[in-house]
Amino acid sequence: MVRLLRPIVAAVAVMLAGTWHPACAASPPEQRNDGWAVATPETAGFDPAALQALAEDIPRGGYGNIHAVLVEHDGRLVFERYFQGSDESWGQQLGTVRFGPDHLHDLRSVTKSVTTLLLGVALGGGYDQALDAPVTSYFPDIEGRFGEGADQVKLRHVLTMTAGLQWNEMSVPYTNPDNDEVRMSGVHDPVALVLGRPVQEPPGTRWSYNGGLTQVVAGLIERRTGKKLRAYADEVLFAPLGIVTYEWRGARKWGVGGPPSAASGLRLRPRDLAKIGSLALNDGVWQGRQVVPAEWIALIRQRAVETIPWVPDGTYGYGFMWYSGRLKDGSDLEVFGASGNGQQRLYVVPARRVAVTVLAGMYNQRSKGEVERLFRQVLAAQQVVR
Template sequence: MNLSELSSALEPINLRSCLITQNDRMLFEHYRNSSIPAEIAKINSCTKSILSALICIAMDLEIIPGPHTKVTEFFPQLLADSDPRKREITLEHLLTMTSGIDWTEFGGQKSFPRMTRSDDWVDFVLKQPMEGSPGTRMEYSSGVSQLLSAILVQRSGMSTARFAEEHLFSPLGIVDYKWEADPQGIHTGGYGLRLRPADMLSFGQLYLQQGRWGQRHLISSTRVIRSVQPSILVSSPNSCFYGWHWWTESVSSEMNEAIASSSSSNSFDYYYARGYAGQFIYNIPSLDIVVVLTDDKRKKDRHPSNVFRELIAPLLLRNLK
């Protein structure tokens, strides 16, 4: 696969890093400067997909029960809530962000910043009113991610970070990281993890290999496949789906002018972890490709392009001809 055009296309965007592998072989590697490969940096909401992996591992180990388990098993105080719909929320509803809890992450009621200013984040989320019935609508929420992190702590008897070290980070060779925590010491489920770009790449490769790393299955293939399956339609800038804290989309040569110029009718499905300010891990199973993008510029300084869909995807499609 020839990606020689990519360097010039990325030059005006000035990304922090761009890594692309195929069949676990590096095809393209770009860093803004030579110090970046060794530096950990915020991956923002890509943390959610890491948390999803930890929940899957805990389910495999039977530390956490299956996805259809009611969350009242972990938060019995919900049994006394005046809204009976809270008693119907399951682990899968949390993973797909379809809990029905009334939440506006940043706009409107600004649920996320209000949570982070509270003394007890988990209690704050549990006390929010219901907006609808569980399972009917996806509402992006770092609050439900915090509930999942708290459940992992409750059932594993260790911190989320410690669980990650034992069951995910150490096997992947991730030794340098930082992870923020709430006032109760529960590591942030929705953001707050810092990793190197190469560590993000390893995590993506693990999922591309359906949970296998070397001779071990760190996550069962059944859980990996289920977690990245489209679960609910989301109205975002592009019509896409959401899985278990993963986004899923398709791209084809008919979707926009940049891709149409490839003169190819090919298409592919992909799933990805997405973090604020340009942090991404894209997996394209049909091509055995992982793409990692990171950035660190302020919003007003960031290039408006959707780098993957407008630059990388058309190039991949041209190579499929």
């Protein structure tokens, strides 16, 4: 049975947990009964000494407040390390935590990318037709409350955050009640709020970060499947991946039976988040089972938006609520993945058959590229591609 842990219980469990003691970098991660196969770094061409040096450097603060680093190669975990640092649970301070594989951790906006995987399953195919349909056509129950021009917004625009709706999330911090995502948490019907906003520029012309659009995706999933988002996630994603312990929080105004926050509310254990990265790496397959359609994985990794203001050097653009790009280090490696406040990261590198999971506690801080540098160090440690 899925356990949706209450915040206070999760906080107490975190504070009471002991230190997890990893093996040296040359050893494989611990074999646990969670579906993960494990292997030594050498089998993936990694230099154990380079990974060990990285693991020793992280607690010195060179990469900021890092909590966990996991590396998959071709379906097997080959590196897994946990660290100590301050943390939060959706804004609730937890103090200093000694992390281990059983700790739940905020994903923040990585939740958006998980929600998009659910959409791919719910749509079930015929993606071009679904993507080019007006998003308002999926919500006949709120017809009459749409903002001016909302019928011009296609589902494709929603997923690429080019909807053009009036929304203020990029210039106002999340600590400010004028932030529109914060404002959304104070209404009873978040989907109606988002689609009730007028279109202020032609859809498809400009990328503008909008967490409310993910709540629209969640509403679409519920209407298409006839199931609550959590129940549907349990059935088609979490159960196939063996994810049984998680928390998916939502705004109080949305009620006990209301939707969770599809934009930022999900909390997973590190190895379970790494399974999401594994799905992206392995064309939607986990342990031989097609969990998410391969066609949908191919769509989400496409670079639909070439440049975004958060990455001025153009390394990353945007796909379907996943970031997509190529490394500008001479390798031209394709990288796509997910990103969340606090520097939560999933990096997927198909050519290297590698997925890197990073959890951190740098919430509401301007990124200085700490986790990106950490990721580059992991790649640099892989000397032989197999």
